[in-house]
Amino acid sequence: xxxxxxxxxxxxxxxxxxxxxxxxxxxxxxxxxxxxxxxxxxxxxxxxxxxxxxxxxxxxxxxxxxxxxxxxxxxxxxxxxxxxxxxxxxxxxxxxxxxxxxxxxxxxxxxxxxxxxxxxxxxxxxxxxxxxxxxxxxxxxxxxxxxxxxxxxxxxxxxxxxxxxxxxxxxxxxxxxxxxxxxxxxxxxxxxxxxxxxxxxxxxxxxxxxxxxxxxxxxxxxxxxxxxxxxxxxxxxxxxxxxxxxxxxxxxxxxxxxxxxxxxxxxxxxxxxxxxxxxxxxxxxxxxxxxxxxxxxxxxxxxxxxxxx
Ligand code: NAP
Ligand code: GLV
Numbered sequence: 001x002x003x004x005x006x007x008x009x010x011x012x013x014x015x016x017x018x019x020x021x022x023x024x025x026x027x028x029x030x031x032x033x034x035x036x037x038x039x040x041x042x043x044x045x046x047x048x049x050x051x052x053x054x055x056x057x058x059x060x061x062x063x064x065x066x067x068x069x070x071x072x073x074x075x076x077x078x079x080x081x082x083x084x085x086x087x088x089x090x091x092x093x094x095x096x097x098x099x100x101x102x103x104x105x106x107x108x109x110x111x112x113x114x115x116x117x118x119x120x121x122x123x124x125x126x127x128x129x130x131x132x133x134x135x136x137x138x139x140x141x142x143x144x145x146x147x148x149x150x151x152x153x154x155x156x157x158x159x160x161x162x163x164x165x166x167x168x169x170x171x172x173x174x175x176x177x178x179x180x181x182x183x184x185x186x187x188x189x190x191x192x193x194x195x196x197x198x199x200x201x202x203x204x205x206x207x208x209x210x211x212x213x214x215x216x217x218x219x220x221x222x223x224x225x226x227x228x229x230x231x232x233x234x235x236x237x238x239x240x241x242x243x244x245x246x247x248x249x250x251x252x253x254x255x256x257x258x259x260x261x262x263x264x265x266x267x268x269x270x271x272x273x274x275x276x277x278x279x280x281x282x283x284x285x286x287x288x289x290x291x292x293x294x295x296x297x298x299x300x301x302x303x304x305x306x307x308x309x
Contacts, residue, residue, distance in 0.1 A: 018279035070197035091281035131156035137188030145194035196309035197224040225250035
């Protein structure tokens with residue numbers, strides 16, 4: 001059974017070798033050398049080029065090298081009705097938990113101000129409220145958001161979470177839907193975005209949302225660049241409505257060298273590393289899902305295409 005792998009960049013060969021090792025019973029082929037397209041039955045992809053998958057006329061499933069599937073659905077010529085499987089696993093959760101706790105603590109303890117004071121040799125003793133007096137809001141309470149909200153509550157933060165349908169999480173005030181958004185935002189001092197990118201969430205981090213947060217709130221976007229209206233963030237930073245932004249994802253990746261975020265004093269840019277899937281742990285999760293799918297067994301990571309995430 002032939003599997004096509006699409007991944008560009010320096011990790012492509014690493015992935016190819018690992019998947020071949022993990023799936024010896026499959027014929028794993030690189031994107032640029034697929035052989036006869038009709039032999040391909042499975043595709044393992046990260047951002048395939050638009051129209052790239054339609055030549056594989058016998059495709060039975062598409063596996064996203066990622067928890068998100070928006071980059072697969074973005075193909076206007078995506079073969080219709082082909083099941084899509086996302087990639088999850090404990091390592092993905094662990095890495096995102098580390099990233100979110102690290103950056104929430106950085107903002108809570110006002111580290112950017114302390115770091116800015118060091119070159120000035122300024123002894124800037126800042127007194128912060130304890131974590132239980134700091135309200136952190138997590139948008140998206142799914143696999144990653146739910147785990148991060150729980151971890152932040154364990155650190156001691158006053159955590160609220162927001163999802164599409166009502167959720168229940170120990171130690172977290174759970175709110176849901178448009179009717180609760182105002183209440184969720186009005187006390188959120190540090191906002192963490194872990195929503196999937198869908199038509200309903202695209203551009204959600206906009207002026208309208210920023211202005212509903214308390215003045216001087218901070219945001220962390222670890223989901224997708226297209227959630228953020230970049231010019232609205234720059235304006236909110238200029239107006240003092242938003243104090244700090246930690247951004248891991250961008251409309252264009254890599255972020256172009258002349259982008260204003262790079263040298264903005266209130267923006268921390270991280271290069272889409274919040275929770276990168278690696279070929280060791282991610283490859284094992286993909287191999288397990290592929291085998292389950294081919295054997296006709298239930299695949300928990302199978303995406304509900306009607307729901308869109
Ligand atoms: P998930 O398990 O599908 O959870 C999505 C959550 O968002 C759910 O709680 C869902 O509500 C909520 N949601 C969806 N649409 C909504 C809407 N319109 N309004 C309010 N809430 C909505 O997703 P996940 O695995 O946690 O991943 C989230 C995203 O993180 C991915 O899609 C990806 O974009 C991003 N990600 C980034 C990195 C990185 O390295 N930066 C790594 C991995 C993933 P319900 O609970 O009601 O369904
Ligand atoms: C990474 O961004 C993912 O979706 O896993």
